[in-house]
Every structure is written in C-alpha cells, then in structure tokens.
Amino acid sequence: IGFGSNLLALFLVVTKSANELAEYRKLLIIFLLSDLVLTVLQDLLKPAVVVSGDLFLVFSYSDLQSKWLLSAYAGCISISFVIFSFHFLFRALTISSKRLFVVHLDWKKLTFVCAIFLGEGALYTVASYNAMSCGEGY
Structure with missing residues (x-):
C-alpha cells in the first residue's frame, strides 16, 4: 500500500500540482523519493521496533538478515x-x-x-551499524 500511494502521490505532484508550488514541489519530490526507498526497505526487512523503559530494540522478521540493510533502514x-x-x-x-519572497531552489x-x-x-x-556490532549476539 505504501509503495503504491507514494507512486500515486509522486505522479500527482509531478503532473497536477499548481505552478505556484514550483519550488515546494521539488521538496515534495525529494521527500516522496526518499519515502519510496524507505518503503522498499520495510518490505524487504519487515522490521519490528520494541520500546520498553530504557530499551529500544529494532530487529528484522525477514529471512533477509543484514546489519547493513537494517542500519540503512x-x-x-x-x-x-x-x-x-x-x-x-x-x-x-x-x-x-x-514581501513576496520565494526561495528559489536551482539544481545547485x-x-x-x-x-x-x-x-x-x-x-x-x-x-x-556500529551500535549493532557491539554485541556478539547478532
């Protein structure tokens, strides 16, 4: 669902957004692209997060076990x-x-x-990655 909704939002931002949003549209596209990457990683890793008191734990339910991918997530x-x-x-x-100040976001x-x-x-x-490498259990 997340991948499809991000693709739809990206399509709508690129094709249907008003010209007045030209600069902000660039930021929305960056956000949607990064969210697509996050969605793909979530689908691959199936991460679970546990928070209890001072404990913060993230682990993967997937058959794909990779410290680097979980760190990238x-x-x-x-x-x-x-x-x-x-x-x-x-x-x-x-x-x-x-005044009508618009921050122009050129490619640079x-x-x-x-x-x-x-x-x-x-x-x-x-x-x-370094934090996950401290223990010997992973």
Whole structure:
C-alpha cells in the first residue's frame, strides 16, 4: 500500500500540482523519493521496533538478515526527520517574508540539500551499524 500511494502521490505532484508550488514541489519530490526507498526497505526487512523503559530494540522478521540493510533502514528514518525540518524552514521563510519572497531552489541548491540529507543518513547508518556490532549476539 505504501509503495503504491507514494507512486500515486509522486505522479500527482509531478503532473497536477499548481505552478505556484514550483519550488515546494521539488521538496515534495525529494521527500516522496526518499519515502519510496524507505518503503522498499520495510518490505524487504519487515522490521519490528520494541520500546520498553530504557530499551529500544529494532530487529528484522525477514529471512533477509543484514546489519547493513537494517542500519540503512534506520538511516532512512533519520533522513525523513531532516527532510521534515527542512520543509518547515522552507515554509517558514516563505510565509514570514514581508514581501513576496520565494526561495528559489536551482539544481545547485537542490544538490547541496540532497547531499546534506544523504550525508546525515549515511552517518546515522554507520552509527547504527556500529551500535549493532557491539554485541556478539547478532
């Protein structure tokens, strides 16, 4: 369901969104693409999360057992928080301006923003992998 709804949303954003949303549409596309990757990882890994007191546990119900894929899943989740924060800042800058100020996101700026997202996700992936490698049980 998640994959289909993300594809439908991506199709609608690309083909049906208003021209006034041109800059914000670029951010929506980035968010939807990252969500597609997260959905594929969820389908592959079938992750389960357990939170109890100070315990936070993530494991895979899938036959596919990979610390790197489970770490990449955690990295994708962390990217979504950074993207939400960036969306908030973008909207705040656009709305709070006293004049009709539009933040233009050319390809150079979009590449920089995507590099930040991917860099943060990569750091969180490596940190998650190292955290999972501490114990001998996995």
